[in-house]
Amino acid sequence: MNDNTQPVFILVNPQMGENIGATARAILNCGLKQLRLVAPRDGWPNERAEATSSGALEMMHPIQVYQTLGEAIADCHHVFATTGLTRDVVKPVHTPEHAIQQTYSYIEKGQRVAILFGCERVGLGNQEMALANNLVTIPMNPDFSSLNLAQAALVMAYEWSKLTIQAKSIFLPTGKSEIATTENFARLFDRLDKELFDKGFYRVPEMKETTSRNIRALFSRATPTEQEINTLHGILTTLSSMRIKK
Amino acid sequence: MNDNTQPVFILVNPQMGENIGATARAILNCGLKQLRLVAPRDGWPNERAEATSSGALEMMHPIQVYQTLGEAIADCHHVFATTGLTRDVVKPVHTPEHAIQQTYSYIEKGQRVAILFGCERVGLGNQEMALANNLVTIPMNPDFSSLNLAQAALVMAYEWSKLTIQAKSIFLPTGKSEIATTENFARLFDRLDKELFDKGFYRVPEMKETTSRNIRALFSRATPTEQEINTLHGILTTLSSMRIKK
Numbered sequence: 237m238n239d240n241t242q243p244v245f246i247l248v249n250p251q252m253g254e255n256i257g258a259t260a261r262a263i264l265n266c267g268l269k270q271l272r273l274v275a276p277r278d279g280w281p282n283e284r285a286e287a288t289s290s291g292a293l294e295m296m297h298p299i300q301v302y303q304t305l306g307e308a309i310a311d312c313h314h315v316f317a318t319t320g321l322t323r324d325v326v327k328p329v330h331t332p333e334h335a336i337q338q339t340y341s342y343i344e345k346g347q348r349v350a351i352l353f354g355c356e357r358v359g360l361g362n363q364e365m366a367l368a369n370n371l372v373t374i375p376m377n378p379d380f381s382s383l384n385l386a387q388a389a390l391v392m393a394y395e396w397s398k399l400t401i402q403a404k405s406i407f408l409p410t411g412k413s414e415i416a417t418t419e420n421f422a423r424l425f426d427r428l429d430k431e432l433f434d435k436g437f438y439r440v441p442e443m444k445e446t447t448s449r450n451i452r453a454l455f456s457r458a459t460p461t462e463q464e465i466n467t468l469h470g471i472l473t474t475l476s477s478m479r480i481k482k
Numbered sequence: 483m484n485d486n487t488q489p490v491f492i493l494v495n496p497q498m499g500e501n502i503g504a505t506a507r508a509i510l511n512c513g514l515k516q517l518r519l520v521a522p523r524d525g526w527p528n529e530r531a532e533a534t535s536s537g538a539l540e541m542m543h544p545i546q547v548y549q550t551l552g553e554a555i556a557d558c559h560h561v562f563a564t565t566g567l568t569r570d571v572v573k574p575v576h577t578p579e580h581a582i583q584q585t586y587s588y589i590e591k592g593q594r595v596a597i598l599f600g601c602e603r604v605g606l607g608n609q610e611m612a613l614a615n616n617l618v619t620i621p622m623n624p625d626f627s628s629l630n631l632a633q634a635a636l637v638m639a640y641e642w643s644k645l646t647i648q649a650k651s652i653f654l655p656t657g658k659s660e661i662a663t664t665e666n667f668a669r670l671f672d673r674l675d676k677e678l679f680d681k682g683f684y685r686v687p688e689m690k691e692t693t694s695r696n697i698r699a700l701f702s703r704a705t706p707t708e709q710e711i712n713t714l715h716g717i718l719t720t721l722s723s724m725r726i727k728k
Contacts, residue, residue, distance in 0.1 A: 262633060267623040290628050326656055326707060333644070334651035375649035377513040382536050387508060390633055391640055398579070403621035405580035410572055461572060 238311070239297060240346060243339050243396065244270040245389060246308050248364055249355040251277045257288030258386035259353075260299075264292040266393035267400060272300045272350075274308045305352070305364055313347035314339070317360050317368035318388055320381060325362065327371050335372040336395035351392055356385050413463035424465050424472075425452050431476055484557070485543060486592060489585050489642065490516045491635060492554050494610055495601040497523045503534030504632035505599075506545075510538040512639035513647060518546045518596075520554045551598070551610055559593035560585070563606050563614035564634055566627060571608065574616050581618040582641035597638055602631055659709035670711050670718075671698050677722055 245263055250256050250273060260271055273280060280301045286293060293299065302308035309315050316335050330338070339349045352368060354360030365371065374383060374391050383391070408415070429448050438444040460468070491509055496502050496519060506517055519526060526547045532539060539545065548554040555561050562581050576584070585595045598614060600606035611617065620629060620637050629637070654661070675694050684690040706714070 261628060261630075264626045265622050265629050265633075292626060292628075295626055324657055326654065326659075326710070328652050328654050330652045331649050373649075375643055375647040376511050377643070377647070380510045380538060380541055382507060382538075383511050384507075387511075387633070387636055390636060394637055394640070397621055397623070401621040401623070403577050403619075406574050406576045408572065408574050411570055413572075464572070 238348070239270055240348060241343065242268055242270060242400075243336075243343065243349040243351050244272055244312065245393070246272045246274060246305070246350050246352050247276070247385070248274045248305055248308075248352055248360060249277065250353075250385065251356050253278055253282035253284030254288045255356060255385045256282060257285035257290075257293065258384075259389045260285070260289040260292040260296060262386045262390035263393040264296055266390070266397035268393050268396060269296040271296060272302060272308050274302050274305050276301065277355075305367055309350045309352075309367060311348060312350040314342050314349045314370070315352060315368040316349070316370045316372050317352040317354075317365045318372045318374070318392065319354070319360055319365065320373065320376070320383075325365055325371075327365070327368065329371045329373050332372060332374055332391050332395045335370065336392065336399060338370075339396070340399050353385055353388055408459060410461045411463075413461035416460050416462045416465045420462060420465050421456070421460065424468055425455070427469070428472060431472065484594070485516055486594060487589065488514055488516060488646075489589065489595040489597050490518055490558065491639070492518045492520060492551070492596050492598050493522070493631070494520045494551055494554075494598055494606060495523065496599075496631065497602050499524055499528035499530030500534045501602060501631040502528060503531035503536075503539065504630075505635045506531070506535040506538040506542060508632045508636035509639040510542055512636070512643035514639050514642060515542040517542060518548060518554050520548050520551050522547065523601075551613055555596045555598075555613060557594060558596040560588050560595045560616070561598060561614040562595070562616045562618050563598040563600075563611045564618045564620070564638065565600070565606055565611065566619065566622070566629075571611055571617075573611070573614065576616055576618050578618055578620055578637050578641045581616065582638065582645060584616075585642070586645050599631055599634060654705060656707045659707035662706050662708045662711045666708060666711050667702070667706065670714055671701070673715070674718060677718065 245259070245268060247256060247259060253276075256273065256276065263271065276282065280299065300308075316330070316339065335351075339351070342349050351372070352360060352364065354364065372392070374388060376383065425448070428451070432438060433444070438447065491505070491514060493502060493505060496505075499522075502519065502522065509517065522528065526545065546554075562576070562585065581597075585597070588595050597618070598606060598610065600610065618638070620634060622629065671694070674697070678684060679690070684693065
């Protein structure tokens with residue numbers, strides 16, 4: 237099954253089934269469903285992969301297994317190889333973000349894109365990188381770079397999800413209430429001003445305007461909801477009350 | 483030890499030592515060295531955490547352990563709580579990218595930022611989120627969102643590394659050679675043109691200019707190095723040779 241709407245992730249000579257399952261789980265989290273394996277050491281299917289996939293393997297397109305990388309990428313137009321090291325090969329090296337942006341635009345044109353990950357121990361070899369058009373290096377801490385297979389796949393898949401899963405960079409969920417209108421916001425603080433004035437809070441009259449504005453600024457930054465404005469009215473009523481509850 | 487140059491990651495009630503170690507490994511990959519634990523289920527230190535950290539725990543600042551979240555964040559100015567669900571709390575919800583951009587600007591101002599992760603089973607509770615100023619939700623596949631602790635931490639830490647670990651979005655490593663000058667590039671293709679012309683390749687003379695330009699465009703896209711230009715000269719010499727090697 238070939239799905240032309242997203243890249244194909246290919247694990248080349250993966251060793252541990254656990255890592256295959258964890259990779260499947262990581263990429264499905266980001267909406268990716270196409271995983272191919274080249275000569276997995278312990279064969280396929282693999283019980284340990286099932287266990288660590290948390291059910292991902294069943295929800296993805298069936299895993300495709302190949303004997304050679306050449307066969308696995310035969311139907312692909314573009315091949316990105318992930319590598320942690322700069323090797324002796326003159327090919328463009330991309331950041332994950334840039335590689336996935338290119339991937340996205342290739343897929344928009346109907347072209348198939350593969351993203352390769354090497355085996356856990358040694359990564360991709362020179363022969364394998366020779367089959368790729370492009371390299372991808374995840375920028376890492378130079379003193380400690382030991383990203384595992386599933387984590388490297390997650391970084392690439394996460395960049396894909398950023399382009400495809402819509403998310404507002406920031407929003408305020410207000411539940412059943414709505415953000416208060418400026419009118420209701422102003423009414424609360426007009427009331428507060430009056431209470432404070434009546435009770436002698438503004439000892440220096442010329443400071444009243446500034447202080448009043450600063451109090452409003454504090455609450456304005458919090459963008460209160462109608463419900464919160466009502467709560468504040470309740471607090472004001474309670475605090476202003478002469479009654480002492482015993 | 484407090485390091486004001488980067489955010490503090492805080493795991494609240496983490497259960498499995500393996501996940502603590504994997505989280506340490508994931509964030510140190512991105513250059514982050516400050517990890518705090520709130521009431522880890524199996525105590526601290528933890529042998530399983532050591533094992534899965536791949537040596538990260540020893541390279542980070544000493545892990546700080548607290549009994550309550552309140553104590554763990556006491557010295558922080560801003561607290562971001564990661565959560566997969568929209569809860570009944572009116573606080574701004576950020577994408578990881580936006581949360582880390584804010585984190586970066588707070589840290590530039592000398593303010594300390596904490597990023598909270600809940601326990602594996604249930605995430606952060608409402609009481610814990612009440613202690614945060616902001617929420618962070620990682621945009622995920624709505625049909626399958628089962629990011630584990632270390633992976634959620636990796637996404638946040640990776641966004642940090644994108645802001646702090648310099649990487650060119652794309653570059654071409656040319657090894658010991660350099661990209662060929664336009665003069666050397668042109669000399670090769672002038673020579674090719676002449677050879678092709680002499681041997682009758684251009685049967686339709688008026689197509690010569692277009693074909694010649696298209697051949698140059700193909701090689702130009704590859705931006706060859708001086709060494710590659712020399713190799714191409716060698717190929718041209720060999721192919722044009724009358725000698726047949728036996």
